[in-house]
Amino acid sequence: MEEPKASRRYLTKAQNREVILSAARSVFAQMGFAKATVRDVIRATPLASGTFYNYFKSKEEVYQALRDEAALAIRPALRQARLAAETQEEFLASGFHAFFAFVLSRREADAVAEASHFRMDSPQVLAGFAELREDLEKAIARGLFPPVHAGLLASSIVGVAFELAQQVKAGTDVEDATGFATALLLGGISALPPA
Amino acid sequence: MEEPKASRRYLTKAQNREVILSAARSVFAQMGFAKATVRDVIRATPLASGTFYNYFKSKEEVYQALRDEAALAIRPALRQARLAAETQEEFLASGFHAFFAFVLSRREADAVAEASHFRMDSPQVLAGFAELREDLEKAIARGLFPPVHAGLLASSIVGVAFELAQQVKAGTDVEDATGFATALLLGGISALPPA
């Protein structure tokens, strides 16, 4: 598909994409995603307005790319932690902890969503959800978890994770949130009927 | 504050507001919230463009008004169900069931969020969250629930409710979702440490 040639052209293209993403990060954080325009982003760049559209179709696509970047940055750690888990407690706690710590470390950069209480899931974020579900299914298969409904459980974990992440951004301690979420789900799973 | 005089002026004002909201519902559903413009909404109305701004500051404010409307439509039922609950199971199940049924009944009207996987909480929605938290605190006070961290539990319930609501919109049976969420939280709460 892609030829990763180290040609000059290929390099500049990757660089320009990064330049735009970087400018967007800064512009979105400074004036908010809603107010920002494609022109604002490109103006924070040495590129011309038309060039933007060689890289992204719209402001929304840039935002999704940024979310994708974040999702790709955290997913390997989450997957690794879950695969290595030998107890339910470990499976849940390591995942929650990694996620909350990650969110906290980026709370400045993501000031975007904070102001307007809004959330938008990009493809890579959704892929992360699917990955959690797969890992749950595998964990059920290897006997770590009882045979519960993996899809609903995955959704529930995601819901708890994202909602508590808000609390973490608002000041709740990462350890407290992790402990709470882990205990809640650990206890909950043991009470769930088999699928 | 407001004098609800049945004068012609007041009536027309309320009607116009409804006309705009109704047009917005239809326009957002048809072309999506992101693509829609204030002009698209006002064009679906007999009013002139400038008139829009006598009622709302922006497209976002209209969206929030629609969300507020939905939140106000469901909140009394939720609160009532929770106050009347005499068991933990009842508290959780009645709330989840009412919420999922409500979401399902509106899945057509809310096609907006579906397409772009996005969520935006309006003031009344946030007030609903606060209400849940209050009800939990009251339930703890009257001994229905153990003394857990009400804020974190409320967030968790909200997270599970919203995420499973997506599954309900996607085809999961309301009873199944309700049963799952109730069992999960019922079991989870019993495993929670005291606050």
Next chain:
DNA sequence: AGAAAAATTGACGCCTCGTCATTTTCCTCT
């Protein structure tokens, strides 16, 4: 080097934005 391919540029026409002076509608008071 010369030609072809790829990428950049910025000006252009179209559209939306939010405002505001003007006009229309409604209410009040004598």
Next chain:
DNA sequence: AGAGGAAAATGACGAGGCGTCAATTTTTCT
């Protein structure tokens, strides 16, 4: 009832963003 005034609706306007595209520059290939 009707004059006067307040409230609301109207639509034209300047400012500015949108996405496109023909022209230009840069890179690659032979």
